[in-house]
Amino acid sequence: MVLSERQKKFIEYVNKENRKEIDVNDGEKMFKYIVLNLFQLYLLSTKESDKMQVAWNIHSIKPHLKDNIKIWHIIEDKDEYKCLLYKKQEQIESYAKKNQERRHQKRDDFALNDQEWEEVKRYFGYKCAYCGSESKLTYDHFHPFSKGGGFMKGNIIPCCRQCNSSKRDRIFNEWYPEQNTIYDESRKNKVLEYIKSNKQLTLL
Ligand SMILES: [Zn+2]
Structure with missing residues (x-):
């Protein structure tokens, strides 16, 4: 994992922000706090499965809130981000399919013949x-x-x-x-x- 100077600076910035006290009743600040930490976690994750999960969490932020995020540029390798999302999507679909197959199997076992x-x-x-x-x-x-x-x-x-x-x-x-x-x-x-x-x- 090679981080650019800009990314390293961002990580430092988030560490500094995290040392400040947060007012959990301030929705806007909380949102900023969560987003900063998600992006930082994304940059710091070395295992693909971890990075994939964080990418998915970022992706799952509601669209109208996503529009408020001004730090997308910190993810420099957009292709990697998209690729991770794609993999996660595939994983979710394959889990769902397996679950459905299992449910059908179970139903058939019990069904009145x-x-x-x-x-x-x-x-x-x-x-x-x-x-x-x-x-x-x-x-x-x-x-x-x-x-x-x-x-x-x-x-x-x-x-x-x-x-x-x-x-x-x-x-x-x-x-x-x-x-x-x-x-x-x-x-x-x-x-x-x-x-x-x-x-x-x-x-x-
Ligand atoms: Zn009758």
Whole structure:
């Protein structure tokens, strides 16, 4: 790392500024303090990963605040700065991609498969678990999806389209007793028994 005279002077200047007392309530001074130290850290960083992180921090300053920075010239090698930002961006994207792949993998591991769907339909006699209708069966999330219930064995209950859209993301124990026309004590117990015997952790 070779620093120019101007850069060395800048580093000294920041060291001197840092010895002064700062008023943390003075937003403008605090901003100046942070920016000076970020630029100084950028110049002093010898490890690429460190320099990359500092470059990213500088880059992440909000645009309207960035306009107030008058010391951009202290970063003399603009190509290196841009290159570091580019690398950091790539690193962030690749992390995000890996995370997404991991999440998908996890979901697939737990997802209800065809055989499990067949089993749960058989358990409920190929009828809607809530009203007993024999019309086309749909997947209902017993613990609503929006509240963290997963698409997995132990949380998916077969029910007709009508019950499914009526229940939506409501809690079974609150929704079902209100359904005067379809409510049935033995059906309720069967559902609760099924859930109890296939207890699954919800995603939340
Ligand atoms: Zn139904």
